[in-house]
Amino acid sequence: MTAVFDVKKLKEKYELVLGFEVHVELRTQSKMFCECPAWHFEVEPNTNVCPVCLGLPGALPVPNKQALEWTILLASALNCKINKYQQFDRKHYFYPDLPKGYQITQFYFPAGEHGYLEIDGEKIRIRRVHLEEDTGKLIHKDGVSMVNFNRSGVPLIEIVTEPDFKTPEQAKAFLKMLHLIVRYLGISDADLEKGSMRLEPNISVRLKGETKLPDYKVEVKNINSFNFAVKAIEYEFIRQAKLLEQGITPEQETRGFDPASGKTRAQRRKEVATDYRYLPDPDIPPIKFTDEEISKIIADRPELPYERLVRYLNMRIRKDAAMFLIFNKQIADGFDKLISKEKGLDANKFAVFLSNVPETKRNKSVEELLAEFKAKTQKDTLDKATVTKLVAEVMAENPKAVDDYKKGKQNAIQFLLGQFMRKIRRRVEVGPIVEEFRKQLSK
Amino acid sequence: MQNWDLKTILAKLDKGEISSTELVQYYLDRIKKTDVKLNSFISLRPKEEILKEAKEADKQRASGKVRKLTGVPIGLKDNFLAEGTRTTAASKVLDNFVAPYDATAVARLKNEGAIIIGKLNMDAWAHGSSGENSDYGPTRNPWHLDYTPGGSSSGPATAIAADLVPIATGTDTGGSIRLPAAFTGVVGIKPTYGRVSRYGTVAMASSTDSIGHFSKTVWDNAYILSITAGHDKYDATTSKVEVPPYHELLDKLDPKDLKVGIVKEFFDENIIDSVVLAKTEQAIKELEKKGATIKTVSIKNIERGLELYYILMSAEVASNLARYDGIRYGNDRTYFGQEAKRRIMLGTYVLSDVIPGKGLETTYAKVAMARGYLQQEFKKAFKEVDVLLTPVSPTLPFKLGSKTGDPLQMYMSDLLTVTFSIVGVPGLVVPIGTATNKENVKLPVGIQIIGPNFSETLLYQVGKLLEKPEILNEINLT
Amino acid sequence: MQVSDKLIELLAKLSKLQLSDKERELYAAQLKEIIKYISKIKSFDTKGAKPVYHTNISELAPREDKQENARMLSKKKALANAKRVQDDQFVVDAIL
Structure with missing residues (x-):
C-alpha cells in the first residue's frame, strides 16, 4: 500500500533535528603518526606507506606536532575551550581499510570543546573539535574490494556540532563559513570533491515544538557538495516524516546519498551494538600544552573571515560586498593592499564594484580591476x-x-x-x- | 661443551685465538646436534648467509675495524622483527610472515656487528609461562627434557643454557624473561619500562612490554644493555635518561653501602615452595656476610598484581591483536591458538560497554588507579632500601603438561613477577644455585633483584655479588 | 556475573573470532573462573590514587612535521606478505 502524503502538511507538522560531523584532512607534510608523505591524491597505490601506517606487527605511532597545533588553531577559531591536557585513544572496529583494527583518535580529551559559530545572528554550538587519523581507501571492482593505504594515517580534524540547525539552508551557510575558516587558516585544501573535507549530517525528525531529542538519528555519507547536503537533508526529512506519520520510528542507521537520484539509500546494517571499546593509547603519552603555548598559537592566528567581515563593516562597506570579499580571499587580499596604498579610494564603492565583476572576469589582477573602476568612476578635479x-x-x-x-x-x-x-x-x-x-x- | 660467556668470546676473538667463522660453525653444529631434543629454534637463517657474515666479520677484525659485537652470533626471540627473517611470534597466524624491517633493538645489535643465527621459540604471542603455548611445539628444559624452561621466552633462555648462542634477546611483559632465566639457570634482565625501544617487537601489553635479553653472566648482560638501551624516536614511550656503560661499573659497589629489602608478602611459605625459599634465604645470607644490610619491608597489595595484570594485559592484548586480519600479511584469525583466543575474549570483556551485568570493577580504569597507588607504595619502599630481593617463582621448574589443563593455575606462575611489570621498575634474575625436587631431579634456582626506575647499574652490581654462572656446567645434555 | 554461552558468543563476535560449539563450552567454563578471579580487584581499595595510564612517562614529546624516507616501504615490500593482491592493492571479498 502506498500512502499518499501531503508534503506541505508534513512540513507544518514536523521539524528537522539536524547536526553535522565534518572531517577536514590536514595539509601537513607528513602523516599523523609517521613520516610518510601526507599528500595522497592520485599517488600510485601503496607507495606512501611504512610499517606504522600499514599496521605491521611491532609498529608504533609518534604524533605530528604541526597537526596538534593546527587542531588548536581551528578549535580556537570556532570559539572552543581548548584542553591543555589532551590524549589519544584507540577506537576499535574491524574493517579492511583500518590496518590496526583500531583508529587512533581523541575520545576522552579532545583538543577543543563547547564552541560555536554565529551564522546570520544565530549561534550554532560546536560540541567538540578533535584530531585523529584517516583510514586507507577501499574501492570495489571486479566483484572484490581492494585497499590502498596511501591515505592511511593522514591527519584529520573532526568537528561535531550540536543538533542546532533549523533548516538545510542554515546548515549550508554554516558549512560554507566553516570551509572558509579552514581555508583562511591554511590548514587544509578542504576540497569537497577530492574528499579533503567531508560532510556527514545527522538527521532526525520530531513534531514541531517538541523539545526532546528523538531517540534515533540517521547519518548520511557520500555527500561531496554543499548543494548535495541540502538535497540529502530535504530528502531525509520527507522520508523520516512519512515514516513517523505512519507510527514508525525510523531506524538508526547510516545511509548513503545518491547524487544521481537525490535520494539516500540504506547501507548494510550493523549487527552488533556499536561498541568501540575505547582505550587510552598506551603507546602515546598524554599531551600537555602550557598556557603560553596555547596563547602563542592563537596570537599567531591569521585574520579569520568573520573578523574580516567585521573590519569591512566598520569601514562602512555594504554587507553583500563585504561578504563577497571574505568569500573571495585573493581578491580581498588585493583589495586590502590597494586600500592602504591609494588614498582617497572609496572602499565601499570599490568593494561593490568588485562584487559585481562577473565570474569570468575575476581572474584579472586587482590592480587591473582598480584601473577599470577608476575609469568608470573617474571624476575630474577642476582647477x-x-x-x-x-x-x-x-x-x-x-x-x-x-x-x-x-x-x-x-x-x-x-x-x-x-x-x-x-x-x-x-x-x-x-x-x-x-x-x-x-x-x-x-x- | 665450550660454554664460553660473551666476555671470553670477545677476548678470544680479539686475541685471534678463534675466528668468527669457527665460532659460528661451533654453534651451528651444536644446534644441529642438540636442538632436535630441545626445540629452542623456530627457524635458522640460511647457513651460507651466516657464514658469509662471519667471514666478513673476520675480515673487518683483521683490518682493525672492530665494533662492540663484531662477529658475535646472537639469537632473537621470534617476536623480534629482523628484516628478511621469518617472524612468527610462534603463532600459525604469522607462519609465513617475512619481516620487511628491523626492530630498533635488532638494528642496534646489528650495527655493532652481531650475526643473527636464528629465531627462537616462545609461547605464541608471548602468552604463557612455560613455552607450551607455542604453535611449533614446546621447548624443553636442558636441565631435564621433561621439564619446562619457563616462558614466554622459552627458546632464548634454553639456547643460552644449552650453549647454542651466547646472547639471546627476549621480552618480558609479566615475567617472560625473569621466569625462564630462573628455570634454566641463566641471567635475564627486564629493564625499566621505556629503557629499551619496543619498535619492531610484536606488541603484547603495550604498557608493560619490556625488551631485554639473556646471557650466561652479569657482565655479558650489562654489556648488551649498554648497546640496546636508549631513547628511540620511533617509540614515544622511550626515556631520554642517559645510558651508562653498565659493564664498566660492576665493581663500583661496596656491599657495606647496600640496603636490601626483603618483601614480607613474597616470603610466605604458604605461597612459596620451601626449597625455593631456603635457597633464596641462603643467597641473601651470603650477601649479608659481604656486609649488606638486610631489612624487611612491606609493600601492601603487592600480591594483587595478578588480578591487575590479567585485566590490564588482556585488554591491551585484545587491542594489539586486532590488526591480525590476514589482509596485509599472515593468515586470518581462525589461525589463533586457544590461549590467544582466551585472552582476546577476556580483554574484549574488560573493555566492552555492552556486556549486560558487568561490574565497573573489572575495568581498565581501575587498574590505572591501582598502578598509581602501587607506584607510590614502591616509592616509599625505595626510600628505606636500595633494592628488593625476591624469589622468582613460587616453585621449582615444573613438568611439561602439569599445568596446561588449567589456565588459572598457569597464570599463578607469574605471581612474583607481575606486580613489578605493572609498576614499570626493572628486574634482574641471576642463578644462585641448584636444588633437587621431589622426583630427585636437579634444577636451577634464581633470585630476582628489583630496583627503582633506571637503576639497572645497581641491579647489575648486586647481581655480580650473587651470580653463580658455574651451575651451567652441571647441565648434562647428551 | 553470568558467563553464559551467549556471552561467549557476543565476545567472539566483537573480537571477530570463530568458535566451534565445543570451544564455546570450554571457554565459557574457563572464562567464568578467570573472570571470578579478576573480580577480586573489587576489594582493592586504591585510596583515591591518581590513575596512571602511561607507565613511566608523563608527557609526550611530539615529532616535527617532516617527511622522511628511512622507514618507507617500496610497493613490492609492502605487498610482499599479502595473500591476495590485485592492481597493486590488497584484496578482500567484496564489501556491501
Whole structure:
C-alpha cells in the first residue's frame, strides 16, 4: 500500500533535528603518526606507506606536532575551550581499510570543546573539535574490494556540532563559513570533491515544538557538495516524516546519498551494538600544552573571515560586498593592499564594484580591476581658479538660494551645487566645490 | 661443551685465538646436534648467509675495524622483527610472515656487528609461562627434557643454557624473561619500562612490554644493555635518561653501602615452595656476610598484581591483536591458538560497554588507579632500601603438561613477577644455585633483584655479588 | 556475573573470532573462573590514587612535521606478505 502524503502538511507538522560531523584532512607534510608523505591524491597505490601506517606487527605511532597545533588553531577559531591536557585513544572496529583494527583518535580529551559559530545572528554550538587519523581507501571492482593505504594515517580534524540547525539552508551557510575558516587558516585544501573535507549530517525528525531529542538519528555519507547536503537533508526529512506519520520510528542507521537520484539509500546494517571499546593509547603519552603555548598559537592566528567581515563593516562597506570579499580571499587580499596604498579610494564603492565583476572576469589582477573602476568612476578635479569663478557665477545667478542659506537654510547649498553641476555637465570631485561655496557664502 | 660467556668470546676473538667463522660453525653444529631434543629454534637463517657474515666479520677484525659485537652470533626471540627473517611470534597466524624491517633493538645489535643465527621459540604471542603455548611445539628444559624452561621466552633462555648462542634477546611483559632465566639457570634482565625501544617487537601489553635479553653472566648482560638501551624516536614511550656503560661499573659497589629489602608478602611459605625459599634465604645470607644490610619491608597489595595484570594485559592484548586480519600479511584469525583466543575474549570483556551485568570493577580504569597507588607504595619502599630481593617463582621448574589443563593455575606462575611489570621498575634474575625436587631431579634456582626506575647499574652490581654462572656446567645434555 | 554461552558468543563476535560449539563450552567454563578471579580487584581499595595510564612517562614529546624516507616501504615490500593482491592493492571479498 502506498500512502499518499501531503508534503506541505508534513512540513507544518514536523521539524528537522539536524547536526553535522565534518572531517577536514590536514595539509601537513607528513602523516599523523609517521613520516610518510601526507599528500595522497592520485599517488600510485601503496607507495606512501611504512610499517606504522600499514599496521605491521611491532609498529608504533609518534604524533605530528604541526597537526596538534593546527587542531588548536581551528578549535580556537570556532570559539572552543581548548584542553591543555589532551590524549589519544584507540577506537576499535574491524574493517579492511583500518590496518590496526583500531583508529587512533581523541575520545576522552579532545583538543577543543563547547564552541560555536554565529551564522546570520544565530549561534550554532560546536560540541567538540578533535584530531585523529584517516583510514586507507577501499574501492570495489571486479566483484572484490581492494585497499590502498596511501591515505592511511593522514591527519584529520573532526568537528561535531550540536543538533542546532533549523533548516538545510542554515546548515549550508554554516558549512560554507566553516570551509572558509579552514581555508583562511591554511590548514587544509578542504576540497569537497577530492574528499579533503567531508560532510556527514545527522538527521532526525520530531513534531514541531517538541523539545526532546528523538531517540534515533540517521547519518548520511557520500555527500561531496554543499548543494548535495541540502538535497540529502530535504530528502531525509520527507522520508523520516512519512515514516513517523505512519507510527514508525525510523531506524538508526547510516545511509548513503545518491547524487544521481537525490535520494539516500540504506547501507548494510550493523549487527552488533556499536561498541568501540575505547582505550587510552598506551603507546602515546598524554599531551600537555602550557598556557603560553596555547596563547602563542592563537596570537599567531591569521585574520579569520568573520573578523574580516567585521573590519569591512566598520569601514562602512555594504554587507553583500563585504561578504563577497571574505568569500573571495585573493581578491580581498588585493583589495586590502590597494586600500592602504591609494588614498582617497572609496572602499565601499570599490568593494561593490568588485562584487559585481562577473565570474569570468575575476581572474584579472586587482590592480587591473582598480584601473577599470577608476575609469568608470573617474571624476575630474577642476582647477581652483575655475571653481572660484563658477561658484561666484552660480551665486550671482541664484540670489534667493544665497539669501536662504544666509538665513540658516543649510540645504540651500545642495541646490547651488546642483546648479553648478548643470553648468559644467560632467562628473567632478564635489568636495572642493562645496568648500568654495561655503567660503564665499560666509562672506 | 665450550660454554664460553660473551666476555671470553670477545677476548678470544680479539686475541685471534678463534675466528668468527669457527665460532659460528661451533654453534651451528651444536644446534644441529642438540636442538632436535630441545626445540629452542623456530627457524635458522640460511647457513651460507651466516657464514658469509662471519667471514666478513673476520675480515673487518683483521683490518682493525672492530665494533662492540663484531662477529658475535646472537639469537632473537621470534617476536623480534629482523628484516628478511621469518617472524612468527610462534603463532600459525604469522607462519609465513617475512619481516620487511628491523626492530630498533635488532638494528642496534646489528650495527655493532652481531650475526643473527636464528629465531627462537616462545609461547605464541608471548602468552604463557612455560613455552607450551607455542604453535611449533614446546621447548624443553636442558636441565631435564621433561621439564619446562619457563616462558614466554622459552627458546632464548634454553639456547643460552644449552650453549647454542651466547646472547639471546627476549621480552618480558609479566615475567617472560625473569621466569625462564630462573628455570634454566641463566641471567635475564627486564629493564625499566621505556629503557629499551619496543619498535619492531610484536606488541603484547603495550604498557608493560619490556625488551631485554639473556646471557650466561652479569657482565655479558650489562654489556648488551649498554648497546640496546636508549631513547628511540620511533617509540614515544622511550626515556631520554642517559645510558651508562653498565659493564664498566660492576665493581663500583661496596656491599657495606647496600640496603636490601626483603618483601614480607613474597616470603610466605604458604605461597612459596620451601626449597625455593631456603635457597633464596641462603643467597641473601651470603650477601649479608659481604656486609649488606638486610631489612624487611612491606609493600601492601603487592600480591594483587595478578588480578591487575590479567585485566590490564588482556585488554591491551585484545587491542594489539586486532590488526591480525590476514589482509596485509599472515593468515586470518581462525589461525589463533586457544590461549590467544582466551585472552582476546577476556580483554574484549574488560573493555566492552555492552556486556549486560558487568561490574565497573573489572575495568581498565581501575587498574590505572591501582598502578598509581602501587607506584607510590614502591616509592616509599625505595626510600628505606636500595633494592628488593625476591624469589622468582613460587616453585621449582615444573613438568611439561602439569599445568596446561588449567589456565588459572598457569597464570599463578607469574605471581612474583607481575606486580613489578605493572609498576614499570626493572628486574634482574641471576642463578644462585641448584636444588633437587621431589622426583630427585636437579634444577636451577634464581633470585630476582628489583630496583627503582633506571637503576639497572645497581641491579647489575648486586647481581655480580650473587651470580653463580658455574651451575651451567652441571647441565648434562647428551 | 553470568558467563553464559551467549556471552561467549557476543565476545567472539566483537573480537571477530570463530568458535566451534565445543570451544564455546570450554571457554565459557574457563572464562567464568578467570573472570571470578579478576573480580577480586573489587576489594582493592586504591585510596583515591591518581590513575596512571602511561607507565613511566608523563608527557609526550611530539615529532616535527617532516617527511622522511628511512622507514618507507617500496610497493613490492609492502605487498610482499599479502595473500591476495590485485592492481597493486590488497584484496578482500567484496564489501556491501
